[in-house]
Every structure is written in C-alpha cells, then in structure tokens.
Amino acid sequence: MTLKISRSPNRVLSIRDLRIDAPSPEGWRPLVHGIDLDIAPGERIALVGESGSGKSITSRAILQLNRGLRTSGSIVLCGQQICGLGARKLQQIRGSMAAMVFQDPMVALNPVRTIGAQVMEPLRIRGVPPKTARARAIELLERLGVRDAEARMNAYPHEFSGGMRQRVVLAAALICQPSLLIADEPTTALDVRAQEQVLDVLDDYARDMQMSVLLITHDLGIVAGFAERVAVIYRGHLLEDRPVDDLFANPGEDYTRALLAALPQIDGPLDQRLSTVGDPRVAQGACS
Numbered sequence: 001m002t003l004k005i006s007r008s009p010n011r012v013l014s015i016r017d018l019r020i021d022a023p024s025p026e027g028w029r030p031l032v033h034g035i036d037l038d039i040a041p042g043e044r045i046a047l048v049g050e051s052g053s054g055k056s057i058t059s060r061a062i063l064q065l066n067r068g069l070r071t072s073g074s075i076v077l078c079g080q081q082i083c084g085l086g087a088r089k090l091q092q093i094r095g096s097m098a099a100m101v102f103q104d105p106m107v108a109l110n111p112v113r114t115i116g117a118q119v120m121e122p123l124r125i126r127g128v129p130p131k132t133a134r135a136r137a138i139e140l141l142e143r144l145g146v147r148d149a150e151a152r153m154n155a156y157p158h159e160f161s162g163g164m165r166q167r168v169v170l171a172a173a174l175i176c177q178p179s180l181l182i183a184d185e186p187t188t189a190l191d192v193r194a195q196e197q198v199l200d201v202l203d204d205y206a207r208d209m210q211m212s213v214l215l216i217t218h219d220l221g222i223v224a225g226f227a228e229r230v231a232v233i234y235r236g237h238l239l240e241d242r243p244v245d246d247l248f249a250n251p252g253e254d255y256t257r258a259l260l261a262a263l264p265q266i267d268g269p270l271d272q273r274l275s276t277v278g279d280p281r282v283a284q285g286a287c288s
C-alpha cells in the first residue's frame with residue numbers, strides 16, 4: 001500500500017480546527033477547541049501551557065494516539081490527511097512520517113528486550129532485513145552518542161543510565177527518518193547534565209536531517225535554546241503562535257505573561273517545574 005505524499009511539502013504538518021472531546025455523563029466535553037497549527041520542514045516549535053491545558057492530547061492527536069477521545073478537524077502530515085485513516089495506514093505513518101518520544105524512557109522501553117531489538121523493531125516491522133536493520137541501528141546509536149554501540153546492542157535497558165536510555169528511545173523513534181519528531185517533555189525525567197546532552201544530540205540530528213520538531217516542555221531555558229516558534233495553549237485554546245524571541249520580548253496575552261512569569265527562569269533552579277497559572281482573573285481574560 002502506498003501512501004499519498006505531497007509533492008511540494010512546504011508544510012510538514014498542517015492542523016486546522018482540531019477539536020478533541022472527552023465522553024462525560026452529560027455528553028461530549030470539549031478539551032481542545034479548534035486549534036490551527038503549521039510546521040514547516042526543519043522547523044522547531046515549542047508547545048507550552050500550564051498542566052492540563054491540552055498539550056499532550058493535541059500532540060498525540062497528530063498520530064491519532066488518544067484513546068477514548070473524539071477528534072475532529074483536519075490534520076495533514078506530509079500531505080496525508082490523518083483524520084479518518086484506518087489502523088493499518090496509521091501504523092505505516094507512525095514512525096516514518098512522524099514519531100513521538102515521551103518523558104520516561106523506562107516506560108517506553110521493554111525491560112526484557114535488548115536495546116538492539118527495540119531500536120531495530122520499526123525497521124523489522126517494515127520488512128528491512130536483519131543485517132541492514134542492525135547496521136542502521138548501530139550507526140544511529142553511535143550518532144546519538146551511545147559509545148561502543150555494537151556491543152551495547154545486546155544490553156538491556158536497566159544496564160543504561162537515564163540519559164542513555166532516552167538516546168535509545170530517540171534512536172527507535174528516529175530510525176525510520178521521520179519528517180517530524182513530537183517530543184513530549186523528553187528530558188523531564190533526566191538530571192540536568194543528561195538533559196543538556198540529550199538536547200544537544202537531538203539538536204544536531206534535527207539540523208542535519210532537516211527534521212521538524214514539536215517539543216512540549218515546561219522549561220523556559222529549553223524553549224529559548226531549542227525552539228524557533230512558541231505556541232501557547234490554554235484550556236484547549238491556542239492563544240499565541242509566534243517566533244520565540246518576539247513572544248518572550250513582547251507577550252501578547254495576559255495569560256502568556258503569567259505563564260512566562262511562572263516558567264523556570266534561565267538563572268533559576270534548572271529542575272524547577274512549571275507551576276499552575278492559577279489566578280482566575282488571568283484565566284478569564286485569556287480566552288474571552
């Protein structure tokens with residue numbers, strides 16, 4: 001089966017009027033209220049917002065990974081409309097057009113399978129012969145800074161540090177060379193040094209491969225250092241979508257100002273997490 005891919009993909013991702021609803025005893029309860037978002041090839045966008053604002057469900061909708069939620073609108077990924085696709089087509093798209101990494105590498109990795117088997121798996125599923133898959137896995141692990149990768153292919157996740165495990169998760173996500181990587185707080189579970197190293201290798205890889213990145217993070221330092229654009233989401237509404245310097249220098253919404261004030265500062269404690277923007281006056285002003 002061949003998937004239709006845009007011939008002039010000036011957008012890796014184009015989302016229009018994305019709505020996500022959850023079932024409730026009173027009927028469908030809206031969680032995301034009609035979001036538009038575009039990502040160009042090679043572009044890095046940070047999605048920020050307080051806890052529960054809808055960052056994860058919005059990003060998971062791109063690969064139709066939300067369970068039990070209703071999604072509507074248009075999501076065009078590399079020229080392919082994602083909404084309404086069947087399970088088999090979605091399976092093909094996941095990993096090749098867009099891949100996703102999550103916060104905790106221990107959850108993402110199977111503790112009883114070797115690192116090598118897990119990194120090679122997306123290629124093996126697509127019918128790539130074992131020798132080729134193995135060579136590509138070793139090459140990618142080395143590139144992502146896993147030293148002595150050939151020997152370590154036979155190791156298990158518990159034999160790796162947190163930072164190394166996240167590189168393995170990245171390798172499994174990147175092995176089919178996706179056009180878009182969706183990274184949902186990929187370094188939150190790591191210590192500060194490992195965070196920096198993982199972001200550095202991701203930065204290098206994305207630049208070399210012209211890969212777009214949608215990064216969900218609570219960390220102002222990471223947003224400033226990694227992203228070109230910032231999209232601010234509040235209670236399922238997209239409030240602002242602007243170049244990072246512009247938004248930091250001149251936030252256009254009260255909510256964004258409050259959010260930036262609540263974010264960990266560059267010269268503050270590096271492991272500080274975003275607190276909830278709880279001021280109801282800010283909340284009311286934001287989406288009215």
Ligand SMILES: Nc1ncnc2c1ncn2[C@@H]1O[C@H](COP(=O)(O)OP(=O)(O)OP(=O)(O)O)[C@@H](O)[C@H]1O
Nearest residue numbers: 022031050051052053054055056057058067068069
């Ligand atoms: N499967 C689900 N069923 C019902 N409600 C859900 C489901 N998944 C998420 N939600 C709700 O959707 C809203 C947005 O959740 P989401 O996980 O996207 O927030 P977030 O911005 O990523 O937060 P955090 O920064 O804490 O991860 C929350 O109110 C959450 O409780």
